[in-house]
Amino acid sequence: KQEVTQIPAALSVPEGENLVLNCSFTDSAIYNLQWFRQDPGKGLTSLLLIQSSQREQTSGRLNASLDKSSGRSTLYIAASQPGDSATYLCAVEDNNDMRFGAGTRLTVKP
């Protein structure tokens, strides 16, 4: 059964810093991996979707990478801003269903 882990659970950085969020999964036979953003008390917003055949995806200041063989994905946020403060979740889809990590709560301090 696929397990998805995100470490750390919380991260605080000063504004302007580049940062990396981590996601690991136990079974490399995946269809895709998605990164989501969730603001407090809100639904999830999809940020990036990486298909299993891809190594990375980019959108603006965000870059997500995927290494299936090692069961890892990273979300790189460049030049962080206070508006980036949110919880970031990764989700892995395989032959059975989609599994979510518990998320990393990011705080960007002005």
Added chain:
Amino acid sequence: DGGITQSPKYLFRKEGQNVTLSCEQNLNHDAMYWYRQDPGQGLRLIYYSQIVNDFQKGDIAEGYSVSREKKESFPLTVTSAQKNPTAFYLCASTLSGRGDTQYFGPGTRLTVL
């Protein structure tokens, strides 16, 4: 604007009552999903539906029921059999199912009094 709406935003239930959470989408998506989110945990799948009049149990279906009579609607009923229903409930949809981007509604927070 296309999107997913959930109502109500907040819901309070007395023990022993059934309650129904609404989920509507105007994205013309075939597949719809219900998740439960508890503090400090990832989302867990309750039910999903790939097509009208068909739905499948997820990991934690016990104490819940759904229907899919219309493409745009996927209501979730939390029954009295669900022993710990207090949670944040999220509805999502995808264009056709596996491999597509999931779009989420704003969620319903259910509290049992």
